[in-house]
Amino acid sequence: MGALRTGVRAAGELMITFGLVVLLFVAYELWGTGLQTARAQDKAQEQIEQEWAEGGADAELPVVVSPSSTPTKPGRTATPTAPGSPTAKRKPAAKLKPGTQFARIWVPRFGKSYKWVIAEGTDREQLKEGPGHYEGTELPGEPGNFVVSAHRTTYGAPFNKVDLLRTGDAVVIETKTHWFTYRVTDTDIVRPDQVEVTYPVPYRAGVKPAKQMITLTSCHPKFSARQRFIVFGELEVALDKASGEQPPALSEL
Amino acid sequence: MYGALWRHLPGPVVVRLLLSLLLLLAVVAGLWFYVFPAVEARLPYNDVTVEEAGAARRSAS
Numbered sequence: 001m002g003a004l005r006t007g008v009r010a011a012g013e014l015m016i017t018f019g020l021v022v023l024l025f026v027a028y029e030l031w032g033t034g035l036q037t038a039r040a041q042d043k044a045q046e047q048i049e050q051e052w053a054e055g056g057a058d059a060e061l062p063v064v065v066s067p068s069s070t071p072t073k074p075g076r077t078a079t080p081t082a083p084g085s086p087t088a089k090r091k092p093a094a095k096l097k098p099g100t101q102f103a104r105i106w107v108p109r110f111g112k113s114y115k116w117v118i119a120e121g122t123d124r125e126q127l128k129e130g131p132g133h134y135e136g137t138e139l140p141g142e143p144g145n146f147v148v149s150a151h152r153t154t155y156g157a158p159f160n161k162v163d164l165l166r167t168g169d170a171v172v173i174e175t176k177t178h179w180f181t182y183r184v185t186d187t188d189i190v191r192p193d194q195v196e197v198t199y200p201v202p203y204r205a206g207v208k209p210a211k212q213m214i215t216l217t218s219c220h221p222k223f224s225a226r227q228r229f230i231v232f233g234e235l236e237v238a239l240d241k242a243s244g245e246q247p248p249a250l251s252e253l
Numbered sequence: 254m255y256g257a258l259w260r261h262l263p264g265p266v267v268v269r270l271l272l273s274l275l276l277l278l279a280v281v282a283g284l285w286f287y288v289f290p291a292v293e294a295r296l297p298y299n300d301v302t303v304e305e306a307g308a309a310r311r312s313a314s
Contacts, residue, residue, distance in 0.1 A: 013254045021284065028289045122302045124294070134302070149302045159301070195303050218301045225297035 029154050033128070037156030040129035044101050044117035052176045096120040096133075103140055105131060105148065105158075106172040108253045109165055116158045118173075122149045131158050137198055137215075140173040140180045141238050144200035144209040152218040152229070159218035162229050163187075170249035171214055171233050178240060179247040182214040182233035189220055189227050197230050211235070 096102055098121035106115045122132040131150035138144030150158040165171075165184050173180040190197055197217065200209035212235035220229035239247050262269040293299070 009256075010254045024281065024284060025289055025292070028285055029293065032285065032289070033293075124299075127301065151299065151301055154299055190303065192300060192303060193305060195305055197303055217303055219298065223298050225300040228301070228303050230303075 033154045034156045037128060037130060037151075041117060041156065044119070044130065045115075048101050048104065048117050095135075096139075098123075098135065099126065102175065103133070104174040106174065106250055107165070107170070108172075108250060109169045110161055112250075115174075116150070118148055127151060128155050130156065134198055138200065138209075138212075140175050140214075141178060141212055141235065143212055145198060145202060145213045145215050146173065147198045147215045147217065149217045152220070153222050159216060159229075160222075162216060162218050162231055163220075165231050170236075170247075170252065171216070171231075172247055172249055173214065176241075178238050180212075180238050181236045181247045181249045182212075183236045184231055184233045186232045188230040188232070190230055192225065192228055194228070197228075197232075202232060 100120045101117050102120065103118045104115050105118055108114075116130050118131045118133055119126055119129060120133050120135060122134050126132045127150065131148050133139075134147040134149065137147040140146050152159050152162070165187065167184055167186065169184045171182045171184065173182065188197065196203045196205065197215055199205055199207075200213075201207040201211075202213065202215060214233040214235070216231040216233075218229050219225055220227040236249075237247070239245060259269060259273070262272050264272070
């Protein structure tokens with residue numbers, strides 16, 4: 001009797017303990033990982049602002065002066081001015097060092113204060129610090145595809161609400177020299193191995209890009225890795241920062 | 254289990270209480286800083302990138 005009672009009690013205590021540990025793990029995933037990201041982002045924002053303000057070290061990001069600063073009509077494609085230079089093949093020319101923070105993403109739909117520093121690379125460690133740019137895909141403003149990935153539910157969840165983006169919504173990429181305003185053209189849900197969404201012309205291998213695209217990838221559904229949520233956008237207008245203006249897209253909505 | 258632990262802690266009630274709190278904190282810290290990060294790396298739901306099928310999962314997350 002005594003032994004049985006002790007055994008049952010111990011088993012019960014173990015199960016309760018296990019339940020509490022699982023709860024703690026959920027807290028870690030949803031909240032704890034975000035703390036780590038918030039710290040990294042704070043530092044990144046400070047650093048990038050300082051770097052951009054200083055104006056030195058220009059070598060990092062090749063300046064692409066593709067579409068003129070004259071706004072084109074929404075939905076229309078700005079014509080790339082560097083015909084012939086981009087090839088359908090991934091060019092190793094404009095390579096950034098993994099980890100280099102080189103741009104910021106603003107999405108008015110996600111709130112006025114929504115801005116994240118994008119770094120080069122999408123490996124596990126990199127994405128813990130915020131959105132990452134797929135190595136080998138084009139840079140902001142270049143003809144081709146600027147592809148960015150970020151977490152949906154953990155590590156600050158920068159792309160938590162990607163599914164709320166609608167056609168025509170603005171995704172603004174800020175670099176040291178330019179504001180690139182992209183407009184969402186389409187969304188898709190794909191298998192994790194469908195790398196064709198990152199092609200210079202999404203879904204079409206070996207085709208020479210004429211448009212400047214942006215592609216965002218995150219997991220789907222939330223808390224799952226079964227699929228990927230993809231958002232496509234096209235460059236609407238590039239604004240030189242020297243003008244001192246902010247893109248109007250930032251204050252819409 | 255916890256009863257036995259309580260009986261094995263030395264000192265008066267206050268000391269035992271403090272000691273159990275300390276133990277609890279140590280366990281939580283161990284889980285939070287070592288066990289959870291290690292477990293998490295093996296879970297798939299943080300994968301947000303698209304990759305070639307069969308590619309090494311080095312660029313996951």
